[in-house]
Amino acid sequence: MKSPPGPPTGDVTFLFTDIEGSTALWDRMPDAMTESLAEHDRRISSIVEHHGGYVFTTAGDSFAVAFQSAPQAVEAALEVQLAFLEPAAGLTFKVRIGVHSGVATVRNGDYFGAAVNRGARLSASAHGGQLVLTQATVDLLAGRLPAEVELVDLGTHRLRGLTEPERIHQVCHPALDREFPRLRTVEGPDDHLPTQLTSFIGRTRELRDVMGLLNEHRLVTLSGAGGAGKTRLAMRVAEELLGDFPDGLRVAELGAVRDSDVLVDEIAQRFAVTRVAGTPLVRSMAEYIGAQRVLLVLDNCEQIIDPTAGLCRDLLMACPNLRVLATSRERLGVAGEALYRVPSLSLPDEGATVDEAYRHDAIRLFVERSRLATSEFAVTPDNVEAVVSICRHLDGIPLALELAAARTRSLSPAQILDRLDERFRLLTAADRNAEGRQRTLLSTIEWSHDLLGPDERLLFRRLGVFAASFALRSAEHICSGDGIDEYDVTDLLMALVDKSMVATDSARDGTTRYVLLETLREFARRQLDDAGERDVLAQRHAEHYADLAAQLQAQQRDGDLGGALIRLDQDEAEYRASLRHTLGARQLTTAGRLVGGLGYLWYTTGQHREGLQWCDDLFALEPELADQVLADALHSHGSLLGVMGHADRAVEALERQVEIRRRLSDRERLGAALNNLGDWYFELGRNDAAESVLAEAIVELRSAGSYGVSLSLGTLAAGRFNQGRYGQAERDFAESLEEGRRADHAHSIAVAMCGLGRCLLALGQADAARPHL
Template identity: 35%
Template sequence: MLRLKTFGGLSLEGDEGPLTGAAAQRRRLVLLASLAAAGQKGMSRDAVVGLLWPEADEARARAALSQALYALKRDTGEDELVLGHDVLTLNSDILRSDVSEFEHAIARGDFEAAANLYSGPFLAGVFISEAVEFEHWLDGVRLRLSQAAEQALEHLAMDAESRRDFATATSWWRRLLGLDALKTRAVLGLMEALVARGDRAEALRTAERHAQRVREDLDGEPNARIMAYASSLRGTPSRLPVIADEMIGRDDELRVATSLIERSDLSLLTLTGAGGTGKTRLAIHVARAVEPRVDRVWFVDLSALRDSAGVMPAVASACGVQPEPGRDPVDGIASSLAGRRVLIVLDNFEQVVDAAGAVARLVNVAPQVKLLVTSRMRLGIRAEHEFFVAPLALPEDPTDIGALRANSAVRLFLRRAAAANPSLAVDDDTLGAAARICARVDGLPLAIELAAARCRLMSPRTIATRLESGLDLVSGGGRDMPARQQAIRETVAWSVALLSDAERRVFARLGAFAGGASVAAAEWVCADNNDDASSALDALSALVDASLLMPEPAPRDDPRLRMLETVREFAMDALLRSSEKEAVLGRHAEWYRRLAMQLEPRLTGETQQDALSTLARDHANLGCALDWMIRSDHAEGALALAAALWRYWLVRGHLEEGRAWLARVLDMAASQLPELDQLRADAMTGAGTLAQNTGAVVAAKTCFEAVLAIRRAHDDATGIARALADLGWIAWRQCDFGKARQLSNECLTLAEEVGATRVAALALTNLGATALFEGNFLEACEALERSSAMRQQVADRRGVAFSDTFLAWT
């Protein structure tokens, strides 16, 4: 009988010891191991060849397989060692393997036999060069077998515990830790078994070894449950709230915040951020990480307090300090904690922020005390070190399935969704819907969890669709959540209620902005009057401090602010309910009309890129401004704004969007007024340009002909020349080369008379393209070279590239 050993290595033995010769070659033994792992199902010849000889062509690979089978049969003396032709299986009457015996033992519930057979990872140390598919297959088999072994050992340990045989349970738990030294269940199981045997000291040493291994091997923090259990064994049970589930996507924040609070020169760390970002959860995990290295940790929930005077008495009560008549609680706390290294967590400080002075005094009189504070606004005292807790990062590419699976926000949604609906299938559609949900709620952990809870009744796709029309669906959290976190709107409302009246007015006005705003824009739009735009600056600063408004990375000379969309929706609702709605939306539209008109002349010169980037940052705001002007029948403003923006839409590729806006503006009845003719012609020039760039040549011609009529009626020479150039280009596109030449020559003559260099360059491009397509290459080169030179004079880099492209064709 032959015996194949696959756990912890790879070898083949007969009755007289290990086999040698050709049969013992590595790839041939791997062939036997692969068939052993396949069991009675066997493996097809194609599958074996793909795994073991991927580098060879099909004929050579099949020959290598046949040669390997022949060598194995010859050297073992067993012609029936491998059975079958198209599908290969091992003959279990001739060869026995530990892997097949292991799987049979698991199947019949003989976990002790299975545990004794598993002596290490399947094919440990085995490697085949240039066999990527084999490596993938091997990883999968190893994982399946190791998980089965771990489950067997855990079953054996728990069975021993149920029989109160803690000595045997300890042995099995140790065996399990030998397979996975960081397995939380195994560490806790071993500690509990040791305690049951009366060996508390070894249980504590087990926790210490776990903590050291996690810090050294993973550069992380030990499991909170293990540390809390260890703390309870020392006779100092943890005072921190119990959080049953893990924290997802905050590893970096946990590491940085923990290192900060442990710094000798830092006494007060404030975790700030918008409501729902997970400040409390992060603070608890930081406190758990620090707990083994301080004398005591206390957690003080301030959410029920409304009077700042009650903060220090609440801290004293949590720390077990008895009040003394006439004595400041701060002095009592400092005296009681003198000489002890302690951490005090103050949760939900924002509504009692006036107690910051008392906190500052405690820091001064008790320097050995560390304070970890969670608040939606800074305390604003000298000792404070602020750590901003941002929402979870969103997927950059919603079509990259691998990236979606790894994304923290998506992982959080899927984890909570699975808890709400264990039968939820995680396929590509689910991942895509999860990504849309996370983006809609700005990556806020609280909102993600509230949305995931809806998976009890809805599919992720349905939730994503419903959220597109509003955030009311994001409510109904767990009953253990505070009332202010039962819906995302209540979370925002909690922060807004803490603002002054002036700050609330500015908060509502900021709802007019979409996608953020420059500080200058926010100041001007949110001011109480045109003459005092700076009046809003203090309120804006307060909103940043309250985490309702966030600074946004931007060029140095153009600082920007933005609201999370969840917060902005609340602000917009407040604005729409207010009496100043139309006034604020009008100021918003006016600011962006002025901005666009100021930048419009720069969209074709040396500063084109800066102007385009500025407009791109406010793309959403520009759309909101146009929409308000159209709905308010403000035709002059709408025409001016659309006319100023069409070149931005053209260069940045927003062609269909630009056409849609221009169509809405030009359809306004008031835009037909004679006094607006020139503005209307400007907008129609944009409409025609965008139309012809999308292939709508006939529609473009109609626009340009109307523009020409208006320019002639107003005797606008430059405008006439530009319209002739546009019509000449349309004629060229329609292959009416005679008409193109006539219109472009007329344009060139007029443009040169009035000094319109940019328009003259357009005419020369038309003439060059016409000559090129007529076969007059010398004429084409001359016209296009003149066009390129003129475009360089006016710093029209896009135009230079256009002319030079035609030149390259000549």
């Protein structure tokens, strides 16, 4: 079979190759590489021609080839890998190959479009000697594989620079290596980059500049006004540099953080570092990071500039290979910091032609987002003047462009331009003290807001009560009523998403979350204040999240601690906002419900300092609470006091809780309270008191039929073990294990087995201990 006379069209399968490590080979042996690369090119060209491939690009040691059919492409790719099992003119090359199928645009013998980009990114994700296919190619193969070939599903991955994830398969052949490191995609160790639901446009120079700064400086801050695209640029830089940080990256969103201790806790969580008694948490973080090559991205630092600067200074001094990329409306002010002001997107001159306009990022972003609103949108000779004027009026600010582009669903570019002109003249005259771009952004937001229907405007301003992302159900509960039916919230929210007034995100549990961008949230809150609804909505918000805190408490007690922690993480900013409001407004019952519901989760996640501060703030106000609310709040307070080293105060709180639980006649909760109290009595050396309350706890929990009896037996056993009473402790742990298995409670079983193994070791029975440990 010969190569086709021209480029294949329609559904095309693309094959991309390049040599892994070629730069190092050129550096070490340039003369040998010249001859070997010529042999490399000859082999690939011959194989491609034999299988009917069309070479449309070669650059350095890479080939880009188009095939009319997927089987032809895969056969050619396999033959290439087999051909390089033998050295090429004395050098052994490891060639990585990616094959993807799709529709692309042909222009002057070259290919353009998403399918080409995806194929190139796929090849870059592979390792030398590896051949990978996308699901699109596998589907076209329809089982028609070369002899001795099998496919291994490598799962779904996000390719760098692309929005939609890709299912990737590896071609396996007996003569080829089968085992490779993980693909070079964006799911690296602890990378946790937020999912981007729209494509990244342009910013080639900015990406190059920021990556260069990070290569030279250990702290780089991206600054600019709201809507300038700081966050999106930071995340793209992090994605591009992923391979330079073998120990991964961490991303911390600081927009909702106001307290310096909470800041430290927030970042420590990203490294899974917890507090150690007597050791500052920053030092524990620094010791954990050590010499690791890690990129830390801190987003929206402007709310807490000074503490963030101090933390960055401490970590950078202690961790020689740490790099920090921050976004803020102002510099952090740390020695050695490089500041990069994020510019607006590039703009064409007035009178630009269609081809000239498309060379500029502002136009490309406007067009791309307009196509999300109406797929047929394009810049034409008839509308290019209006499109260019819109982008120039908006100063190339990404958020402003996206808001305007959303209107192309119902307005032509000329109509959009007319309305922008009217609004800009009005608002520029109204506020001449603001900077020009801020006036422009405010104008665009107000203009987009005024185009909303009355109910959409009402919901939009009420969404300003949220501190960060939120679930649909939360919006329904908090924002309905007084003019909005709960059943209408979904449709109204979807309309706001369609009009780019609300963004979406994917949660860890697979659900969709909703969020107002920072600038839009500030605008919505001003609207909420002007309508006199701020306090009413804040109280609804707090009561709703108090209900959710109770649900998390029940979920955790039912054994699903992991699920409860995921939900806590998703709504953490909302819980903080609710506590801040209820304590400030002295709505202490709601504050008590929040503290009572969240206390154990704070304890478990290591947010001890923050949780204790909320508890201390509540009890400093001497709240008069119903017994159930007070008992739960005291449980949280006592647990957190203890873990923070205030054992005497912890016992006081837990004793008070026990007194209230006796009045409530809830045997299970009384038993749990007695168990916690007994644990701290042991801690203080009050062993007789501990034995007494734990004996009562076991009776109460047995009567309630609760799995907690296993935990109380374990607490009793641990206290006796620490006193050297190993025989008694062994019997107690054995009984605890029996109760845990009877209740089928995994946590209780694990605690009992570990304790029993330790007892057996202490008794010199190592062989008997081993199965338990």
